[in-house]
Amino acid sequence: MREAPSRTLMEALWEAGATVRAYDPEAMAEAERIYGSRPELHLVDSPDAALEGADALVICTEWQHFRAPDFDKVKAALKNPVIFDGRNLYDPLQMADMGITYYGIGRGVSVRRSSG
Numbered sequence: 001m002r003e004a005p006s007r008t009l010m011e012a013l014w015e016a017g018a019t020v021r022a023y024d025p026e027a028m029a030e031a032e033r034i035y036g037s038r039p040e041l042h043l044v045d046s047p048d049a050a051l052e053g054a055d056a057l058v059i060c061t062e063w064q065h066f067r068a069p070d071f072d073k074v075k076a077a078l079k080n081p082v083i084f085d086g087r088n089l090y091d092p093l094q095m096a097d098m099g100i101t102y103y104g105i106g107r108g109v110s111v112r113r114s115s116g
Contacts (some may be wrong), residue, residue, distance in 0.1 A: 090104070
């Protein structure tokens with residue numbers, strides 16, 4: 001996690017007043033060591049727990065756990081069906097068809113769900 005993009009993102013979100021719910025199957029102990037206990041960070045024990053009460057989903061790692069989620073479950077759990085995908089794991093057109101606003105970071109084109 002020394003130079004992980006997730007650290008930069010979390011710190012920017014905290015600066016903006018956000019609370020982060022984070023899950024990574026390999027980095028939880030290191031995240032706790034670096035950040036300790038703080039009210040704006042909730043380290044959780046599963047991807048589902050990370051979605052609870054979340055405004056949006058941000059993918060910062062490409063672990064197998066995240067490659068084929070149950071998108072209906074993801075969409076239902078999020079306050080807003082929005083995914084920011086820093087690893088470009090998902091198909092933008094599939095996300096649009098499912099009614100999920102999707103931002104593939106670095107792709108240059110994002111697909112937003114249509115209203116109505």
